[in-house]
Amino acid sequence: MGSNKLESVAYGYAADASGLEQENRFLRESLENLEKELEKFRRNPLIACEVRQIIGDRALIRLPNGNEFLVDVANNCRQLLPGDGVLAEQKNLTIVDKIASSKRFDVESFVIVEKPTITWQNIGGLKKQEKEIKEVIELPLIKPELFVDLGIEPPKGILLHGPPGTGKTLLAKAVAQSTKSTFIEVVGSELVQKFIGEGAKLVKEMFQLARERAPSIVFIDELDAIAATRVDIGTSGEREVQRTFMQLLSEIDGFKNLENVKIIGCTNKKELLDPAIVRPGRLDRLIEVPLPDDYARKEVFSVHLEKMKVSGIGVDELVKKTENFSGADIKNLCTEAGYFAIRKNRKEIQHEDFLAAFEKLKSSESQDNEHLRMFG
Ligand SMILES: Nc1ncnc2c1ncn2[C@@H]1O[C@H](COP(=O)(O)OP(=O)(O)OP(=O)(O)O)[C@@H](O)[C@H]1O
Numbered sequence: 001m002g003s004n005k006l007e008s009v010a011y012g013y014a015a016d017a018s019g020l021e022q023e024n025r026f027l028r029e030s031l032e033n034l035e036k037e038l039e040k041f042r043r044n045p046l047i048a049c050e051v052r053q054i055i056g057d058r059a060l061i062r063l064p065n066g067n068e069f070l071v072d073v074a075n076n077c078r079q080l081l082p083g084d085g086v087l088a089e090q091k092n093l094t095i096v097d098k099i100a101s102s103k104r105f106d107v108e109s110f111v112i113v114e115k116p117t118i119t120w121q122n123i124g125g126l127k128k129q130e131k132e133i134k135e136v137i138e139l140p141l142i143k144p145e146l147f148v149d150l151g152i153e154p155p156k157g158i159l160l161h162g163p164p165g166t167g168k169t170l171l172a173k174a175v176a177q178s179t180k181s182t183f184i185e186v187v188g189s190e191l192v193q194k195f196i197g198e199g200a201k202l203v204k205e206m207f208q209l210a211r212e213r214a215p216s217i218v219f220i221d222e223l224d225a226i227a228a229t230r231v232d233i234g235t236s237g238e239r240e241v242q243r244t245f246m247q248l249l250s251e252i253d254g255f256k257n258l259e260n261v262k263i264i265g266c267t268n269k270k271e272l273l274d275p276a277i278v279r280p281g282r283l284d285r286l287i288e289v290p291l292p293d294d295y296a297r298k299e300v301f302s303v304h305l306e307k308m309k310v311s312g313i314g315v316d317e318l319v320k321k322t323e324n325f326s327g328a329d330i331k332n333l334c335t336e337a338g339y340f341a342i343r344k345n346r347k348e349i350q351h352e353d354f355l356a357a358f359e360k361l362k363s364s365e366s367q368d369n370e371h372l373r374m375f376g
């Protein structure tokens, strides 16, 4: 065998060897990939949950089923804040990752956001309240420099209180209109009933939205549903309400007096409110919106009559007859009177229609509180 042949055989082996090595490497790689894939199938899913509180280097989290646990936090996701969404391992619930919060939970589908069209002219008999609201809400929004120059801080918010149907919502909308503010409305009882588990988050995001859309008025109707004094916060429902309330307080405390977000709270049950909400620096202007007196009722009538086709109305008699009526009751009476005119095929509403409407309301079967209030 010549040396040439030997060389070529050796060369052939070497070539084979490198080919095999290559193949080997290739097989190992695909094995690794398959193992990774397999690992994915073996891995347990992580639980998405929410951070409630940071306690030392551990965190209190809330699971989707409402249960709460104090758990460890992996090193790569320190700097968590209450409200953050996180992923936790199933076995020991250790937080292993934070969920990017790029997609905010859609607060706008939970609250009413509008630019109201109600004006001060649509409100009857509440001149004193109007004047005060103009001073504490409108003026700081329109001319903040007045306050800066004098070195005083306008209130962050007000509390409107009084019986149902007296014009509280109207006042809030009118000031939003006159200051061209975004009106963000949420109802306290809905916060605690509809959005179980989400109340605090909703409050937080609502204020964030208010800042983005400033100038804005945050209107919280039925404030007593979240801000009532609680004797017993034992049940989880009560704790939830308490958390929502705490979030509200911290949001109010969290912005400056001259930031152009104002809060208007509303309640029919002022006596139930936790004093914390009306403490100085919070909703510290209390404005009462009572049932209208004779003079105010006349004004309310004229607001509503102005929009109606009427003839020969003796307003003074109607005013006298409607003691204890709220603005909403008066509006209701006007609508009923309109129906009487329609039934009689008339093109305008007459005094007798109002009297008939009054009798109808009076004799209506209802024996409820409303009825007692209106007709004694
Ligand atoms: N002062 C008023 N002037 C004119 N209309 C009024 C007045 N008060 C109430 N109304 C009429 O009653 C309706 C309801 O009023 P509004 O919603 O402002 O009452 P509210 O005080 O907010 O009641 P609630 O406490 O039940 O929320 C108004 O849309 C309006 O038609």
Ligand SMILES: [Mg+2]
Residues within 6 Å of the ligand: 168, 169, 221, 266
């Ligand atoms: Mg209202």
